[in-house]
Amino acid sequence: QIIDDLLDIEGDQQLLGKNVGSDSKNEKATYPGVVGMQQARQDAQEHIAAALAALGETGQNSMLGFIARYIGRRNR
Numbered sequence: 001q002i003i004d005d006l007l008d009i010e011g012d013q014q015l016l017g018k019n020v021g022s023d024s025k026n027e028k029a030t031y032p033g034v035v036g037m038q039q040a041r042q043d044a045q046e047h048i049a050a051a052l053a054a055l056g057e058t059g060q061n062s063m064l065g066f067i068a069r070y071i072g073r074r075n076r
Contacts, residue, residue, distance in 0.1 A: 055068070
């Protein structure tokens with residue numbers, strides 16, 4: 001959700017295929033709105049690292065590991 005909130009603020013509208021800034025326009029509370037952009041980015045990366053660590057060495061190469069890494073890099 002943190003990544004999704006970040007993309008709604010700074011994502012590329014063409015890549016996302018939807019309007020950016022809709023959370024703000026709809027006055028929705030977002031994680032970056034509460035903690036700030038830099039902290040939200042840092043927290044997202046920490047959550048991804050924790051998820052990968054929880055999977056263990058073998059699980060990091062699994063589909064779940066792939067999904068966790070993809071979420072951290074996604075731009076749409």
